[in-house]
Amino acid sequence: MTKITATDCVRDGFSPAIQYTPGENELWAPAGKDERTVILVRNDSGTDCGVTVEAGDGLRKSIGPFHGKVANGQEVAMVLDSMRFKKLEGEQKGGFVLRLCDGENPESPFSGTAAGVKFAVVRT
Structure with missing residues (x-):
């Protein structure tokens, strides 16, 4: 399982540049406090893809x-509810x-190139 690199942003100052992690079939994103975590997804894989976030x-x-x-060429942002998605054990x-x-069926595998889908985590 690939760990997505997190960028911790500071208030009233500059933060490091956002780092994107190439996609894999399964990824782990570090959570922040409550709903202060944004996951960015950029799809440059050449085909539409789906992203499933497991229930926590x-x-x-x-x-x-x-x-x-996430359509090909699109970038989206997700703010995830910690009480719904965050893993608290294990x-x-x-x-x-x-x-x-x-993209249409979460039970079917992604048919494109996973590395063409990039992920970033921004925490405040």
Whole structure:
């Protein structure tokens, strides 16, 4: 599982440049405090892709996972609800688990080049 590099931003000052991590089939994104984590997804893979965020083990886990489509050439931002998506126990504790998949069907694998989908985490 690939760990996405996080950029910690500071208030009233300059922060380091955002670093993007090439995609893999499964990724782990470090969570911040509450809803202060933004995950950026840039799709330059040549085809549309899907991103599924697994449900965590917090109070809102029963809502289930999130699946969204990122069109080729598009960049999107996700602000994730920690109580729904953050893993609080186990091997992935303290983060979010994301999977690349088909844009229309989260159960189907991504057919494009995973490394063409880039991820970044911004925490405030």
